[in-house]
Amino acid sequence: MDSPDVGELTPPNRTLMGPGPSDVHPRVLRAMTTPLVGHLDPSFLDIMDEVQELLRYTFRTDNTWTIPVSGTGSASMEAAYGNLVEPGDTVLVPTNGYFGGRKAEMAERAGGDVVTVDAPWGEPLRPEDVAAAFDEHQPDVFGFVHAETSTGALQPDVPELTAIAHEHDAYVIADVVTSLGGVELRVDEWDIDVAYSAAQKCLSAPPGASPLTLNDRAMNKILDRDQSPRSWYLDLSLLEGYWGDDRSYHHTAPITSVYALREALRLVAEEGIENRWERHRETAGAIKAGVEGMGLELNPEDDYWLPSLNAVRVPAGVTDGEVIDYLLSEYDIEIAGGLGDLSGDIFRIGCMGHSCRPDNVAFLMTAFADALETLGADVDADAGIAAMRDVL
């Protein structure tokens, strides 16, 4: 077997305006060049404390149990479902997007009985439907998606949903993958028991260490389990030994990913979380104005608009795939198409974290206008650019 001849790493220089990963800030890339210390080094234990403190700030929570999970976003999702859901628990999940289905998969594998609350793809859950599902099924755990990456729809009324769940003594798991650090989220004030996220969306760190927070109520359910969770790697009662007071070895933490997350979270703290939410609304607002100015429609109603992920309906005259390919090949810009029920119907244009900048928006809208015009869509590109410029 000869040595493979693999050359230097020279990927193209993309501008990442899809559903994630987003562009990583140069300071975060630089932090990743920091030589490693051991995962039990006293200096790393201090770094862990700092990351936990920064995560609490970003989640808007005082939860002790606030950690980065050693994997990408789906690992933090499975850590939430795999630990909180016990065999025989009834788990209520939504059907209004791709990531609701993933929750059902994970809850079932954890031994839960899955029931659903329905809404069309691209629309949020209605509190009255959630209340009716609670009355019918009496679930033990209720999972919902705050910011649906697959549809670009924001779930409003979060405190109403958590109140319904808590009136029924249920636990609430919020998917905040595409909101944390970019869209208003208040874990404690909104009474969310468990929330999980990812690094590569509005935090703009590379995927690899994924935020998770649990309040004492949720953690007590986990620590009182009769059976161990089905994953050893993601067992939070064991991870408590490492991230809690003992600092005892469980598994080797992804040290460099923790360095990266720390730097990304420092950028959040320096900007101020509320300023950051406002920046996302304003900057993504220019995308929204621009595409609407061209004559295109956003898929969600304005009340459910998700600044971090703009779902734009594909206009007549083009297919999603040819526009996506054009942007990638002609401009090195990544955007994405729809999934599931919205496959072929929408473009998904992210505006997250360090990707959420006026220069990226101006470049994207210029390229998008060119793609639509060149490929023959019936749009008023000049009006769109003018509308974008008014806001930007």
Add this chain to the structure above:
Amino acid sequence: MDSPDVGELTPPNRTLMGPGPSDVHPRVLRAMTTPLVGHLDPSFLDIMDEVQELLRYTFRTDNTWTIPVSGTGSASMEAAYGNLVEPGDTVLVPTNGYFGGRKAEMAERAGGDVVTVDAPWGEPLRPEDVAAAFDEHQPDVFGFVHAETSTGALQPDVPELTAIAHEHDAYVIADVVTSLGGVELRVDEWDIDVAYSAAQKCLSAPPGASPLTLNDRAMNKILDRDQSPRSWYLDLSLLEGYWGDDRSYHHTAPITSVYALREALRLVAEEGIENRWERHRETAGAIKAGVEGMGLELNPEDDYWLPSLNAVRVPAGVTDGEVIDYLLSEYDIEIAGGLGDLSGDIFRIGCMGHSCRPDNVAFLMTAFADALETLGADVDADAGIAAMRDVL
């Protein structure tokens, strides 16, 4: 809630001579500053192919199913056990080290019935004991540790062990966490069905993407499962969709960790895998000669010496903890103590990947001699340094 005031990342500049992580090569750190492309970008699909090719070279295998798992080493271990072990399978695991116990935990959570084959901590399994355990228990899956990180013992006779298992139609899972890329390992020639490893040992990449290889026989068992594996994140039948021909979305890969692993594996290919094994034997041989020259003993017999992790018995007159603390505080060198049955009895001195260099060995031995003399151990430090210099 005020913004946390967390300063620049400035960890101490350690020399990592413990059980991992090892020092990361500057080229690997630099590769991690490469701006991200999306996990479905055509250019990333090419990078995935390259990483798979490089992993095959390093594992000495032609297995199609050779991928980095999106987590640290324990994630690749759980991917192996959680997928190959089905509920009701009998799983034979060793008791001769800390990581045997972890396999039992994972196999049980996967629904397996665990039986054991015993050897003292620090000694390898004997083929006759494995054969007896097969006759007694008729296990479906046999897991063993090629290089026990907790005891510094190498398992010889691997082809004999795999032959016993295959005569009984069982599957073999090899833990090669502390051997891959540093100690002779031949997955195909030795007839290993599944092998998993980590990035932060002899490959010297930061932990975060962990090598796993499975032959078709093992993969067919997984694809024929009646029940889904209990983890969605680590489900190899779903990961097949991403890493196989379809390249369909499962979860977001840890892109930067894949970049890092690619560069670390390029360094392996440039050096040549057999040269690399030889470098570890020679360079770690200077540690072995040095500590023996001082009058210390290695815990394993010479036949089971593991160059990548040298288990040195703690001499009279000092405790492991005070020596470890002295090296860290006075020299910024990380080594570790024993675990479990060997707790307090051994030092664990790693010599892995980019840490396995003459300059590191000279520095370590100088510091170790100082620590032992200063703290009052009965050693002949000068003789040890001379013996180390003879080999180095």
